[in-house]
Amino acid sequence: MLYWLLFEQLQSHFSPLRIFGYLTFRVALASLTALFLCIVLGPFLIERLRHLQIGQYIREEGPKSHQKKAGTPTMGGVLIVISIVIATLLWANLTNPMVWIAIFSIVAYGSIGFYDDYMKVTRRRNLGLSSRKKFGLQCLIALAVCAALMVLHAQGSYTTRMNVPFFKQLRPDLLIHSLADNWWTYPLSFAIVYLFLLIVVVGASNGVNLTDGLDGLAIGLMVIAAGALTALTYISGHAEWSRYLEIERVANVGELTIFCGAMTGASIGFLWYNAHPAQIFMGDVGSLSLGGSLGVVAVLIKQEILLLFIGGVFVIETLSVILQVASFKLTGKRIFKMSPIHHHFEALGWQESKIIARFWIVGLVLALFALTTLKIR
Numbered sequence: 001m002l003y004w005l006l007f008e009q010l011q012s013h014f015s016p017l018r019i020f021g022y023l024t025f026r027v028a029l030a031s032l033t034a035l036f037l038c039i040v041l042g043p044f045l046i047e048r049l050r051h052l053q054i055g056q057y058i059r060e061e062g063p064k065s066h067q068k069k070a071g072t073p074t075m076g077g078v079l080i081v082i083s084i085v086i087a088t089l090l091w092a093n094l095t096n097p098m099v100w101i102a103i104f105s106i107v108a109y110g111s112i113g114f115y116d117d118y119m120k121v122t123r124r125r126n127l128g129l130s131s132r133k134k135f136g137l138q139c140l141i142a143l144a145v146c147a148a149l150m151v152l153h154a155q156g157s158y159t160t161r162m163n164v165p166f167f168k169q170l171r172p173d174l175l176i177h178s179l180a181d182n183w184w185t186y187p188l189s190f191a192i193v194y195l196f197l198l199i200v201v202v203g204a205s206n207g208v209n210l211t212d213g214l215d216g217l218a219i220g221l222m223v224i225a226a227g228a229l230t231a232l233t234y235i236s237g238h239a240e241w242s243r244y245l246e247i248e249r250v251a252n253v254g255e256l257t258i259f260c261g262a263m264t265g266a267s268i269g270f271l272w273y274n275a276h277p278a279q280i281f282m283g284d285v286g287s288l289s290l291g292g293s294l295g296v297v298a299v300l301i302k303q304e305i306l307l308l309f310i311g312g313v314f315v316i317e318t319l320s321v322i323l324q325v326a327s328f329k330l331t332g333k334r335i336f337k338m339s340p341i342h343h344h345f346e347a348l349g350w351q352e353s354k355i356i357a358r359f360w361i362v363g364l365v366l367a368l369f370a371l372t373t374l375k376i377r
Helices: 002-009 015-021 023-051 064-069 077-091 097-123 131-154 183-211 217-237 239-245 253-274 283-300 312-331 341-347 352-372
Strands: none
Touching (some): 015 023, 023 217, 077 253, 077 283, 097 131, 097 253, 131 183, 131 283, 183 283, 183 312, 217 239, 217 253, 217 312, 312 352, 341 352
16 A cells, blocks of 8 residues: 555655665565564553453463463464454555465465464363364465465466475476376366365464464564565566576566565564563464464465475474374374473473474474575585
Protein backbone atom coordinates (compact mmCIF):
# COMPACT_ATOMS: atom_id res chain seq x y z
CA MET A 1 0.00 0.00 0.00
CA LEU A 2 2.68 2.49 1.00
CA TYR A 3 4.86 1.22 -1.85
CA TRP A 4 2.05 1.99 -4.29
CA LEU A 5 1.40 5.42 -2.77
CA LEU A 6 4.96 6.65 -2.15
CA PHE A 7 6.72 5.14 -5.15
CA GLU A 8 4.25 4.49 -7.92
CA GLN A 9 2.07 7.56 -7.33
CA LEU A 10 4.18 10.27 -5.71
CA GLN A 11 7.84 9.71 -6.67
CA SER A 12 7.33 11.41 -10.04
CA HIS A 13 6.38 14.58 -8.13
CA PHE A 14 9.05 14.29 -5.43
CA SER A 15 12.18 12.51 -6.63
CA PRO A 16 13.61 11.51 -3.18
CA LEU A 17 10.69 9.09 -2.88
CA ARG A 18 12.41 6.93 -5.48
CA ILE A 19 14.22 5.30 -2.56
CA PHE A 20 11.03 3.32 -1.91
CA GLY A 21 11.57 1.59 -5.22
CA TYR A 22 14.71 -0.10 -3.89
CA LEU A 23 13.97 -3.62 -2.73
CA THR A 24 16.64 -3.69 -0.01
CA PHE A 25 15.26 -0.49 1.53
CA ARG A 26 11.74 -1.89 1.63
CA VAL A 27 12.98 -5.17 3.12
CA ALA A 28 14.52 -3.20 5.97
CA LEU A 29 11.30 -1.24 6.44
CA ALA A 30 9.18 -4.42 6.42
CA SER A 31 11.46 -6.04 9.01
CA LEU A 32 11.34 -2.99 11.27
CA THR A 33 7.57 -2.61 10.83
CA ALA A 34 6.90 -6.23 11.85
CA LEU A 35 9.37 -5.94 14.74
CA PHE A 36 7.76 -2.70 15.94
CA LEU A 37 4.24 -4.15 15.77
CA CYS A 38 5.25 -7.21 17.82
CA ILE A 39 7.10 -5.19 20.45
CA VAL A 40 4.37 -2.55 20.83
CA LEU A 41 1.32 -4.82 20.67
CA GLY A 42 2.85 -7.65 22.71
CA PRO A 43 1.97 -6.33 26.21
CA PHE A 44 -1.59 -5.56 25.12
CA LEU A 45 -2.09 -9.06 23.71
CA ILE A 46 -0.57 -10.73 26.77
CA GLU A 47 -2.89 -8.78 29.07
CA ARG A 48 -5.95 -9.53 26.93
CA LEU A 49 -5.17 -13.26 26.82
CA ARG A 50 -4.75 -13.31 30.59
CA HIS A 51 -8.04 -11.47 31.01
CA LEU A 52 -9.80 -13.98 28.73
CA GLN A 53 -8.03 -16.84 30.59
CA ILE A 54 -6.55 -18.20 27.37
CA GLY A 55 -3.65 -20.12 28.88
CA GLN A 56 -1.49 -23.06 27.89
CA TYR A 57 -2.54 -26.57 28.89
CA ILE A 58 0.46 -28.84 29.45
CA ARG A 59 0.26 -32.45 28.27
CA GLU A 60 0.37 -34.88 31.18
CA GLU A 61 2.99 -37.16 29.59
CA GLY A 62 5.39 -34.25 29.07
CA PRO A 63 8.29 -33.25 31.37
CA LYS A 64 7.12 -32.60 34.93
CA SER A 65 9.09 -29.35 35.03
CA HIS A 66 6.72 -27.93 32.41
CA GLN A 67 3.69 -28.12 34.69
CA LYS A 68 4.63 -24.75 36.18
CA LYS A 69 4.10 -23.20 32.72
CA ALA A 70 0.40 -24.07 32.79
CA GLY A 71 -1.73 -20.96 32.40
CA THR A 72 0.88 -18.95 30.47
CA PRO A 73 -0.99 -17.00 27.74
CA THR A 74 -0.96 -18.85 24.43
CA MET A 75 -2.13 -18.18 20.83
CA GLY A 76 0.49 -15.43 20.61
CA GLY A 77 1.10 -16.53 17.04
CA VAL A 78 -1.84 -14.31 16.11
CA LEU A 79 0.45 -11.35 16.74
CA ILE A 80 3.16 -12.85 14.52
CA VAL A 81 0.78 -13.47 11.61
CA ILE A 82 -0.80 -10.02 11.87
CA SER A 83 2.60 -8.30 12.02
CA ILE A 84 3.91 -10.18 8.98
CA VAL A 85 0.79 -9.62 6.90
CA ILE A 86 0.54 -5.89 7.71
CA ALA A 87 4.25 -5.29 7.02
CA THR A 88 4.01 -7.17 3.72
CA LEU A 89 0.86 -5.30 2.62
CA LEU A 90 2.50 -1.97 3.43
CA TRP A 91 5.83 -2.43 1.67
CA ALA A 92 5.45 -5.10 -1.04
CA ASN A 93 4.32 -4.68 -4.62
CA LEU A 94 0.84 -6.16 -4.32
CA THR A 95 0.52 -6.77 -8.06
CA ASN A 96 2.97 -9.65 -7.63
CA PRO A 97 1.13 -13.01 -7.38
CA MET A 98 4.01 -14.58 -5.42
CA VAL A 99 3.32 -12.17 -2.56
CA TRP A 100 -0.33 -13.19 -2.41
CA ILE A 101 0.55 -16.90 -2.41
CA ALA A 102 2.80 -16.30 0.61
CA ILE A 103 0.13 -14.23 2.40
CA PHE A 104 -2.51 -16.87 1.68
CA SER A 105 -0.25 -19.59 3.05
CA ILE A 106 0.56 -17.90 6.35
CA VAL A 107 -3.08 -16.93 6.96
CA ALA A 108 -4.43 -20.34 5.96
CA TYR A 109 -2.01 -22.39 8.05
CA GLY A 110 -2.43 -19.88 10.87
CA SER A 111 -6.19 -20.44 10.72
CA ILE A 112 -5.72 -24.19 11.22
CA GLY A 113 -3.49 -23.49 14.21
CA PHE A 114 -5.96 -20.94 15.59
CA TYR A 115 -8.82 -23.42 15.43
CA ASP A 116 -6.64 -26.09 17.06
CA ASP A 117 -5.62 -23.74 19.88
CA TYR A 118 -9.20 -22.56 20.33
CA MET A 119 -10.41 -26.14 20.78
CA LYS A 120 -7.71 -26.76 23.40
CA VAL A 121 -8.81 -23.70 25.34
CA THR A 122 -12.52 -24.50 25.19
CA ARG A 123 -11.94 -28.15 26.13
CA ARG A 124 -9.47 -27.12 28.85
CA ARG A 125 -7.14 -29.92 27.75
CA ASN A 126 -4.09 -30.20 25.54
CA LEU A 127 -6.21 -31.86 22.86
CA GLY A 128 -7.32 -29.88 19.84
CA LEU A 129 -7.88 -31.06 16.29
CA SER A 130 -7.20 -34.73 15.65
CA SER A 131 -4.02 -35.48 13.72
CA ARG A 132 -6.07 -36.74 10.79
CA LYS A 133 -8.18 -33.59 10.52
CA LYS A 134 -5.18 -31.31 10.94
CA PHE A 135 -3.22 -33.15 8.26
CA GLY A 136 -6.21 -33.14 5.92
CA LEU A 137 -6.61 -29.38 6.21
CA GLN A 138 -2.88 -28.88 5.66
CA CYS A 139 -3.10 -31.00 2.51
CA LEU A 140 -6.01 -28.92 1.20
CA ILE A 141 -4.04 -25.69 1.60
CA ALA A 142 -1.02 -27.28 -0.10
CA LEU A 143 -3.32 -28.31 -2.95
CA ALA A 144 -4.52 -24.72 -3.39
CA VAL A 145 -0.91 -23.46 -3.43
CA CYS A 146 0.04 -26.14 -5.96
CA ALA A 147 -2.87 -25.17 -8.23
CA ALA A 148 -1.82 -21.50 -8.09
CA LEU A 149 1.79 -22.41 -8.94
CA MET A 150 0.71 -24.52 -11.90
CA VAL A 151 -1.29 -21.58 -13.23
CA LEU A 152 1.80 -19.37 -12.92
CA HIS A 153 3.83 -22.11 -14.63
CA ALA A 154 1.40 -22.12 -17.54
CA GLN A 155 1.84 -18.35 -17.79
CA GLY A 156 5.62 -18.74 -17.85
CA SER A 157 6.25 -16.97 -14.54
CA TYR A 158 7.16 -20.03 -12.46
CA THR A 159 9.48 -22.96 -13.01
CA THR A 160 9.29 -26.47 -11.64
CA ARG A 161 13.03 -27.01 -12.01
CA MET A 162 14.92 -27.37 -8.72
CA ASN A 163 18.30 -26.14 -7.54
CA VAL A 164 20.58 -28.90 -6.23
CA PRO A 165 23.38 -27.95 -3.78
CA PHE A 166 26.97 -28.44 -5.02
CA PHE A 167 25.87 -29.07 -8.63
CA LYS A 168 25.66 -26.16 -11.07
CA GLN A 169 24.07 -27.89 -14.03
CA LEU A 170 21.90 -30.44 -12.23
CA ARG A 171 18.40 -28.96 -12.17
CA PRO A 172 15.81 -31.73 -12.18
CA ASP A 173 12.34 -30.78 -13.36
CA LEU A 174 9.41 -32.05 -11.32
CA LEU A 175 7.09 -31.61 -14.28
CA ILE A 176 7.40 -34.46 -16.74
CA HIS A 177 6.94 -32.50 -19.96
CA SER A 178 6.51 -35.54 -22.15
CA LEU A 179 3.50 -36.33 -20.04
CA ALA A 180 2.34 -32.79 -19.38
CA ASP A 181 2.07 -32.07 -23.10
CA ASN A 182 -0.76 -34.58 -23.33
CA TRP A 183 -3.91 -33.34 -21.65
CA TRP A 184 -5.00 -36.83 -20.63
CA THR A 185 -1.78 -37.47 -18.68
CA TYR A 186 -1.54 -34.01 -17.13
CA PRO A 187 -3.09 -35.17 -13.81
CA LEU A 188 -0.08 -37.47 -13.30
CA SER A 189 2.36 -34.59 -13.68
CA PHE A 190 0.26 -32.44 -11.37
CA ALA A 191 0.21 -35.25 -8.80
CA ILE A 192 4.01 -35.49 -8.83
CA VAL A 193 4.42 -31.75 -8.28
CA TYR A 194 1.74 -31.76 -5.59
CA LEU A 195 3.24 -34.71 -3.73
CA PHE A 196 6.63 -33.02 -3.60
CA LEU A 197 5.11 -29.72 -2.48
CA LEU A 198 3.09 -31.57 0.14
CA ILE A 199 6.21 -33.14 1.63
CA VAL A 200 8.05 -29.80 1.77
CA VAL A 201 5.27 -27.52 2.99
CA VAL A 202 3.38 -29.80 5.37
CA GLY A 203 6.66 -31.24 6.62
CA ALA A 204 7.99 -27.77 7.41
CA SER A 205 4.74 -26.74 9.10
CA ASN A 206 4.71 -29.78 11.38
CA GLY A 207 8.46 -29.55 11.96
CA VAL A 208 8.18 -26.09 13.52
CA ASN A 209 5.12 -27.25 15.45
CA LEU A 210 7.00 -30.18 17.00
CA THR A 211 9.97 -27.96 17.88
CA ASP A 212 7.82 -25.47 19.75
CA GLY A 213 8.22 -27.10 23.16
CA LEU A 214 10.70 -24.89 25.04
CA ASP A 215 10.66 -21.15 25.72
CA GLY A 216 12.01 -19.34 22.68
CA LEU A 217 13.35 -22.47 20.98
CA ALA A 218 11.20 -22.52 17.84
CA ILE A 219 10.95 -18.76 17.40
CA GLY A 220 14.71 -18.31 17.84
CA LEU A 221 15.32 -20.92 15.14
CA MET A 222 12.76 -19.11 12.99
CA VAL A 223 14.81 -15.91 13.24
CA ILE A 224 17.77 -17.85 11.81
CA ALA A 225 15.79 -19.70 9.14
CA ALA A 226 13.80 -16.66 8.02
CA GLY A 227 16.97 -14.59 7.87
CA ALA A 228 18.66 -17.19 5.66
CA LEU A 229 15.58 -17.38 3.43
CA THR A 230 15.58 -13.59 3.11
CA ALA A 231 19.10 -13.74 1.66
CA LEU A 232 18.24 -16.68 -0.61
CA THR A 233 15.07 -15.03 -1.87
CA TYR A 234 16.90 -11.81 -2.72
CA ILE A 235 19.59 -13.73 -4.61
CA SER A 236 17.04 -15.90 -6.44
CA GLY A 237 15.16 -12.86 -7.69
CA HIS A 238 18.26 -10.85 -8.64
CA ALA A 239 19.24 -11.36 -12.28
CA GLU A 240 22.97 -10.73 -11.84
CA TRP A 241 23.41 -12.62 -8.57
CA SER A 242 21.45 -15.66 -9.75
CA ARG A 243 23.43 -15.72 -13.00
CA TYR A 244 26.73 -15.36 -11.15
CA LEU A 245 25.92 -18.16 -8.69
CA GLU A 246 24.27 -20.21 -11.46
CA ILE A 247 21.06 -20.93 -9.61
CA GLU A 248 17.56 -21.17 -11.03
CA ARG A 249 16.02 -17.70 -11.22
CA VAL A 250 12.28 -17.31 -10.78
CA ALA A 251 10.71 -14.24 -12.34
CA ASN A 252 9.20 -11.71 -9.91
CA VAL A 253 10.27 -13.72 -6.86
CA GLY A 254 12.28 -10.76 -5.53
CA GLU A 255 9.21 -9.21 -3.91
CA LEU A 256 9.03 -12.25 -1.62
CA THR A 257 12.08 -10.81 0.11
CA ILE A 258 9.69 -8.30 1.70
CA PHE A 259 7.65 -11.16 3.15
CA CYS A 260 10.76 -12.98 4.41
CA GLY A 261 12.11 -9.78 5.95
CA ALA A 262 8.79 -9.24 7.72
CA MET A 263 8.90 -12.83 8.97
CA THR A 264 12.38 -12.25 10.38
CA GLY A 265 11.38 -9.00 12.10
CA ALA A 266 8.20 -10.48 13.57
CA SER A 267 10.12 -13.49 14.89
CA ILE A 268 12.65 -11.22 16.62
CA GLY A 269 9.84 -9.14 18.09
CA PHE A 270 8.00 -12.16 19.42
CA LEU A 271 11.20 -13.61 20.86
CA TRP A 272 11.33 -10.54 23.12
CA TYR A 273 8.33 -11.93 25.02
CA ASN A 274 8.81 -15.64 24.34
CA ALA A 275 12.42 -15.87 25.61
CA HIS A 276 12.92 -17.98 28.74
CA PRO A 277 10.97 -17.61 30.97
CA ALA A 278 8.24 -17.04 28.41
CA GLN A 279 5.53 -14.46 29.00
CA ILE A 280 3.51 -15.83 26.08
CA PHE A 281 3.52 -18.90 23.83
CA MET A 282 2.94 -18.77 20.09
CA GLY A 283 0.68 -21.82 20.06
CA ASP A 284 -0.17 -23.80 16.94
CA VAL A 285 -1.40 -20.62 15.25
CA GLY A 286 2.19 -19.42 15.24
CA SER A 287 4.12 -22.63 14.65
CA LEU A 288 1.94 -23.99 11.84
CA SER A 289 1.81 -20.65 10.02
CA LEU A 290 5.54 -19.97 10.27
CA GLY A 291 6.48 -23.51 9.27
CA GLY A 292 4.06 -23.51 6.36
CA SER A 293 5.44 -20.16 5.20
CA LEU A 294 9.01 -21.50 5.29
CA GLY A 295 8.00 -24.39 3.08
CA VAL A 296 6.04 -22.27 0.62
CA VAL A 297 8.83 -19.73 0.22
CA ALA A 298 11.36 -22.52 -0.33
CA VAL A 299 9.14 -23.96 -3.08
CA LEU A 300 8.65 -20.55 -4.68
CA ILE A 301 12.38 -19.79 -4.87
CA LYS A 302 13.29 -23.39 -5.83
CA GLN A 303 15.45 -24.06 -2.75
CA GLU A 304 13.52 -27.02 -1.38
CA ILE A 305 16.65 -29.09 -0.79
CA LEU A 306 18.49 -26.29 1.01
CA LEU A 307 15.50 -25.99 3.34
CA LEU A 308 16.66 -29.28 4.86
CA PHE A 309 19.74 -27.42 6.15
CA ILE A 310 18.16 -24.01 6.79
CA GLY A 311 15.54 -25.70 8.96
CA GLY A 312 17.91 -28.47 10.01
CA VAL A 313 16.87 -28.51 13.65
CA PHE A 314 13.21 -28.72 12.64
CA VAL A 315 14.11 -31.74 10.50
CA ILE A 316 16.00 -33.38 13.39
CA GLU A 317 13.07 -32.81 15.76
CA THR A 318 10.64 -34.35 13.26
CA LEU A 319 12.88 -37.35 12.62
CA SER A 320 13.22 -37.95 16.35
CA VAL A 321 9.44 -38.30 16.66
CA ILE A 322 9.19 -40.56 13.60
CA LEU A 323 11.99 -42.81 14.85
CA GLN A 324 10.55 -42.93 18.37
CA VAL A 325 7.09 -43.94 17.17
CA ALA A 326 8.42 -46.44 14.63
CA SER A 327 10.78 -48.05 17.15
CA PHE A 328 8.09 -48.40 19.80
CA LYS A 329 5.56 -49.91 17.37
CA LEU A 330 8.04 -52.33 15.83
CA THR A 331 10.11 -53.37 18.85
CA GLY A 332 8.24 -52.06 21.87
CA LYS A 333 11.35 -50.06 22.84
CA ARG A 334 12.04 -46.33 22.76
CA ILE A 335 15.16 -44.81 21.21
CA PHE A 336 14.93 -41.60 23.23
CA LYS A 337 13.82 -41.02 26.78
CA MET A 338 11.20 -38.69 25.37
CA SER A 339 10.44 -37.11 22.00
CA PRO A 340 10.76 -34.63 20.36
CA ILE A 341 14.48 -34.74 20.98
CA HIS A 342 14.66 -31.54 23.04
CA HIS A 343 12.65 -33.35 25.72
CA HIS A 344 15.21 -36.18 25.60
CA PHE A 345 17.93 -33.75 26.68
CA GLU A 346 15.64 -32.41 29.41
CA ALA A 347 15.24 -35.98 30.67
CA LEU A 348 19.04 -36.28 30.70
CA GLY A 349 19.17 -33.36 33.13
CA TRP A 350 20.12 -30.49 30.80
CA GLN A 351 18.83 -27.07 31.80
CA GLU A 352 16.17 -25.65 29.50
CA SER A 353 18.21 -22.52 28.74
CA LYS A 354 21.23 -24.64 27.78
CA ILE A 355 19.20 -26.78 25.39
CA ILE A 356 17.75 -23.69 23.74
CA ALA A 357 21.12 -21.98 23.30
CA ARG A 358 22.79 -25.09 21.91
CA PHE A 359 19.95 -25.81 19.49
CA TRP A 360 20.17 -22.20 18.28
CA ILE A 361 23.89 -22.70 17.67
CA VAL A 362 23.22 -25.86 15.66
CA GLY A 363 20.54 -24.05 13.68
CA LEU A 364 22.88 -21.15 12.93
CA VAL A 365 25.70 -23.44 11.80
CA LEU A 366 23.36 -25.36 9.48
CA ALA A 367 21.92 -22.13 8.02
CA LEU A 368 25.40 -20.75 7.34
CA PHE A 369 26.36 -24.05 5.73
CA ALA A 370 23.30 -23.78 3.47
CA LEU A 371 24.37 -20.31 2.32
CA THR A 372 27.94 -21.45 1.61
CA THR A 373 26.65 -24.10 -0.79
CA LEU A 374 25.66 -21.29 -3.16
CA LYS A 375 29.33 -20.71 -3.91
CA ILE A 376 30.66 -24.24 -3.44
CA ARG A 377 29.21 -25.61 -6.66
